[in-house]
Amino acid sequence: MITDVPTGSSMRIRRPLAALVTSLLTAALLAAPGPAGAAAAEVAVTVNARGGLAAMPETGLGVNDAIWDAQLGTAAVSDLMKAAGVRVKRYPGGSYGDIYHWKDHTAPGGYVAPDTDFDTFMASVQRIGAEPMIIANYGTGTPEEAADWVRYANVTKKYGTRYWVVGNENYGNGHYGAQWEADDHPDKSPAAYARGVVAFADAMKAADPSIKVGAVLTMPANWPDALVGEGDEGTWNQTVLSIAGSKIDFVDVHWYPGGGTAAEALDKSAHIDDAVYLLREQIRRYAGGRNLGISLTETNVGVGPNTQPGALFLADVYSGLLENGVFTVNWWNVHNGIDKVSTVAGYTDYGDFGMLSSGTCTADGPVCEPPLNTPFAPYHGLSMMNLFVRPGDRFVQAGTDDPLVAAHAARRPNGDLAVLLLNKDPDRERTVKLDYVGYTPASGSPTVYSHRNGDTSITTGRDGDATSRTLPPYSLTTLVLHPADKPSGAPAEPGAPAAEQVTDSTATISWTASAAGDHPIAKYEVYRQDGATSEQLGETAGTSFTARNLRPGTRYTVNVLARDTAGDVSWASAPLTFTTGTPQDSTCSVRYSASGDWSSGYIGGIDITNNGPEPLHGWTLAFTWPTGWQQMDGGWNGVWQQNGRDVTVANLDHNAELAAGGGTVSVGFVAGYSGPNVLPSVFTLNGTVCRTE
Incomplete structure (x- = not known):
């Protein structure tokens, strides 16, 4: 018997939990599935x-x-x-x-x-x-x-x-x-x-x-x-x-x-x-x-x-x-034991954090799990x-325009592509239309693996095509696709890129050369990931590229692809993620601090300095929260406003003047968060991007 063993590494019940607040938008979407059917x-x-x-x-x-x-x-x-x-x-x-x-x-x-x-x-x-x-x-x-x-x-x-x-x-x-x-x-x-x-x-x-x-x-x-x-x-x-x-x-x-x-x-x-x-x-x-x-x-x-x-x-x-x-x-865990019994989406849930049934019963005996080792x-x-x-x-990147449908994808060395589709809606099916970038699936029916709510195994078959699929409620579906063409002589993927000399608007990206296939390599193409799409930053015949016109304080994830003289393209390299800085010679600077953090909020402080040659007669500082689960819960020494993820603080009468060449004002606020707390790093003063210290 293991029913008395503490679950979840002895802490599922006793752990002090972080805040479990969900964004209002997501809550509204999840709470309003619409009429049945x-x-x-x-x-x-x-x-x-x-x-x-x-x-x-x-x-x-x-x-x-x-x-x-x-x-x-x-x-x-x-x-x-x-x-x-x-x-x-x-x-x-x-x-x-x-x-x-x-x-x-x-x-x-x-x-x-x-x-x-x-x-x-x-x-x-x-x-x-x-x-x-x-x-x-x-x-x-x-x-x-x-x-x-x-x-x-x-x-x-x-x-x-x-x-x-x-x-x-x-x-x-x-x-x-x-x-x-x-x-x-x-x-x-x-x-x-x-x-x-x-x-x-x-x-x-x-x-x-x-x-x-x-x-x-x-x-x-x-x-x-x-x-x-x-x-x-x-x-x-x-x-x-x-x-x-x-x-x-x-x-x-x-x-x-x-x-x-x-x-x-x-x-x-x-x-x-x-x-x-x-x-x-x-x-x-x-x-x-x-x-x-x-x-x-x-x-x-x-x-x-x-x-x-x-x-x-x-x-x-x-x-x-x-x-x-x-x-x-x-x-x-593999086995854990019965706990609180409930009904979830029409099926009995035993509150058991094991992957396999322990075959145990509740203390008073009226409810028992399935036979031992039932998955x-x-x-x-x-x-x-x-x-x-x-x-x-x-x-590889995959994304959807419905928060209740998740997509993941992976490409295989033999050229196949697998796509995992999850319908998180317990009540309604979803019809999905699939679009592929940088990949052309072969015609014909893909291999399909499916697991629906209540299934006791995964079903396997071949049906439909690569571009459209109906997902049952609460289901997992994997499609395995073959490529329309299998260029055996394409170049190998470039080596993992690295970034150096990263400023507020530029970054130099370098990588090791690809191994050529049947034809010499003509050039390398550098792409920035933007959700499930890509934006080409540029191309070069060498193994180094300086990206320009980047946005200050922005996280970039890039890949490099090799293209040969016949037009054959390699698979994407491993990803590189880097974050640009802020301008060093700005006419304003900001010192941002976070103190007294209690794992769901903190006290924020901002020192604003006018480094320019002219005084400011009134000012507005603006920044954007990096995520949708952060918010400003009140501030002082300014007029604070939040609209969506955008925050502004404007002067009061007593601190409207910022002297030239170093005039400084300090403002503060209380922030809350219900997910990873990525601190803001880009601030504008009267529209000018400041240096963040």
Whole structure:
């Protein structure tokens, strides 16, 4: 029995949740589906093969396993995981990682099921053909204990276990008020944890220098992101990266975005791009510019974990994270146990965060789960991911004009293109019209994989065409397309681009040359991704290009394609993302500060300086929130207004005059946010773009 085991890494109930506010526009769309059976407008889907994203790693699809799960090492479960495409299994199970002692296979204060020791786990991993992800016990263990585990795994047993994370959710040790994670150290600050990571990494790599060691961070906009604890000089992520960044190979985060309804939970995937961007910015800023990998080793849906919302959430979130270069995404959990029973979209949901049924019943016995190991909907979502994208494929941009329809796409080395379509509307089907950029599908019917609400398996067939499809309510559909032409002699994709000499309006982009195919390479084309479309910035015969006329303070993602003398075009390169600055010689400057952050809001301060030769007799400062989930909740020392995402503050009578050559005024406001908090970076004073300091 595992029904008494805390769910979701021992914190699904006890975690202080970040704000779960959904934007008014999205709420209105989700709350007003229209009359039952009413026809929805045709949905436009754009698949842009020129908009290359991250490549699918070997380690992409993962799950969690736990020593309190008696099914951990069974052939039946291992074979189910293999069939679903699992490539990573995490052990020994969330918060149990900080109480587990591998040598005697004990977890004081927790339950350890028979036949769940490390060797049994590794036998399961090998049967699946996956890789292990191991939690080294930081909370109640020692660097020496972890080093002995590495030595046993890779020297004695020659398992080749690459990925080791120091601890699990160690910010939940009471330092910020909430406590669910075991931590015997007298100092529970992020600095103490970071110093511990250094000691663990040194000891573990002395046992096997080839391993990769990860440190626990928190996902941007999730508690305790942005909080500064008593006595700390910075946030958890800032402190850990500053001290331990040079010693680790990757960072490990968890993401339980919550949601009061299934619709709200399914809308949370919109946060992924900005959350990963902010995490990479933290790594760049505080870890000395190192290119550390990112693993996301726990996630689950807020509502409907056993029913179709779980499948839709898994496919959408795995795709979004992997598109952004996260090297593994792990579902919590293989088995977990029954909790709150409800009905979701016509089917019984057991509140079980396991991917497979535990076969357990509620405490009073009236409701029992399906037989042991029966797959729940997220298992089929994972199986769909395995059909949609394979290791070595490259994700490409895809988008829709309907917030309840999501699209993801990946191109394969053999020229095929796979498109994953998700209908998040529980009540109405959607007819989609697909348009392809940089790709021409062959005529005829594509291979179609489908999973509808309530289905107990994925159906496979060939029907329809590549340009139109009707999506049933609450469904997952994958189309696998062949190209109309297969140019065998096209050039290879260019090497990953890099940016340097980035200013407010220019950036120099360089890349390694493509390998020519049947014909010499004539030129390279540089494209900027704009949603699901691309804008060509220019072309060159060389391997460097300076983009001009860029917008200040703007995030750009670009790809490079090679075109040969016969007109054959390569696949898009890996993406490059960079952000332009602000003008250094502006007649105004702005110093922006954010303080007192409480993970759903903060106090903002703006110092405005007139650097020009003439005084200003009245002024208006303007900026735009980078996301739709940020807002200004009141300000002072000016007349504040917000219209959509645009914010202005104008002078009061007493501060209307800004003297020439350095006259300064300070204004402030309270800001709120319900998603990743990307700070504004571009400000205009009376229409002039200022230098942001």
